Amino acid sequence: MRKHVLTLILAGATAPAFAIDYTATSGLGMTLEQQSTRFDVAELSFKVDPTKKTLAGEARLTFTPKHAIQQFAIELDPRYALSRFEVNGKVLSKSEYSWKEGRISFPVAASANTAFEVKLVYAGSPQVAKRAPWDGGIVWAKTPSGQPWIATAVEGEGCDLLWPCVDHPMGKPLQVIQHITVPQGLVAASNGVFLGESSKDGWTTYNWKATEPTTYAIALNIAPYDTLKSNYQSRFGNTLPMVFYYLKGNDAKARGLYEELPLYLNFFEEVVGPYPFPKDKVGIVETPHLGMEHQTINAYGNGYKKDINGYDWLMNHEFAHEWFGNQITNADWDDMWLHEGFAMYMQPLYLEWLRGRVNYDAEMLRQRGLIRNAHAMVSGKPRPHGEAAAEAIDPGTDIYYKGAWILHTLRNQIGDAAFRRSMRELVYGRNDPKPGNFKPRYATTNDYVAIVDKITGKKWAWFFDAYVREAKIPALVATQSGHRVNVEWQTGNGKPFPLPIDVRVGNRVVKLPMNQGKGSFELKPFETYTLDPDSKVLKDQPEIAAWRKDEAERAAVAAAAAAAAKRGK
Ligand SMILES: [Zn+2]
Known part of the structure; x- marks a missing residue:
């Protein structure tokens, strides 16, 4: 871990080329104090009012610095009004802290290894997501019967759209406790273990506790939900509680999707390793947006579509992120192919495991057709999510499909046993993961290359340099x-x-x-x-480029014809 911190410190020492806007971006860079401080607990109270479309929040954050510090910073979207700000029980006036570009900087005299607590009371209208889950924010939707159906997804912009946090992939708190208050009759499904509910004056509060959740995983999911619940007997000897929060009325379809879950667990536990969050739960929630890998409460909004393989690729993909994204988290967004490339490769691997080789090959060919090669997958520099200068060199969906194809290529070179071991060492940091002997961890592309080198006894830099650090495919x-x-x-x-x-x-x-x-x-x-x-x-396949060009030309002709027909009406 020290290695990553040093990298970030060095990177932070040179002037950032990025516009400073902590709200619109995630992973812009941690302060020196953030880097050397443990985030112990975030206790978050949210009151969500679907009529007014507002959120009232209270956050109690506990941190422990490794060295004595004089100041600290947290990020929060300035669209909220902050009505109270306390540090160690003392109220700070507005002149005692600054809130610039979405970052609140404040004085705190904390000695080494001594916890300090920050409390914020804030309220306002959260950013509305324009195109969730691709744009971050809240979605105020309605169920088919007209009841509120609310969800959040903040991967690109980050946790600070909802709560005061350290908005960087490495800013995970060790524990997040949530108290989510919603109008009575609605259910608030969230991360981790359900600690019970209580109702008062027409409002119900749902209490949740999650262990080391990914920062952007903290999600509000509110609707008149029904649940499917059962236990899964793991091959590792433990019992995993499973739950699916689905919209009332979707019972039959929800059951169909829910029945895929034990298969996923069996596959991932056999091929990768133990489910990472057995003490929390295996959770899915039906959302009005397509989906997001919210830890232990995966957002699912694919409309229960099945494909020719008889499975729901989206659910499989989001679930793969429990291993690749939530258990192993990229140390910087520049390494995001470690989330998406691996998560995307899990669908063909799953299909091979479940159905056989033709299904694997067909899915690989489909993914091959989607590789674009506009930019290298890894730039080698810190790259904030959602930042314009970073977006200009964004590899886009190549971190998914090209990432999957690179892993397919690597697997064919080193064999199944070595490839599976490389995944275990990446995900758990060890080759013998068992429930209780690992914790969520961070990694970079270089970490993965080092793992492959170690396992195979050969150097693979030439392989990753050409595939991962170049746009052009060999x-x-x-x-x-x-x-x-x-x-x-x-x-x-x-x-x-x-x-x-x-x-x-x-x-x-x-x-x-x-x-x-x-x-x-x-x-x-x-x-x-x-x-x-x-x-x-x-490998470069000119026939695919020719096909893509032809498709684009046909689409342009069809669009022009449709526009002409519209004008003619
Ligand atoms: Zn994904």
């Missing part, structure tokens, strides 16, 4: 001279890329080690060949 270029075919890898960074490939030559398979990125083979008269016949490696 191309396999074949040239024929007489009966000899010469094959060469061409990479975006121009460095040797010794990735072995198979070649079908006639009716045999030739393995080319591709030393220094080059190889060759002989053809007999009239023999044909196919490079990488089982699509084991991620």
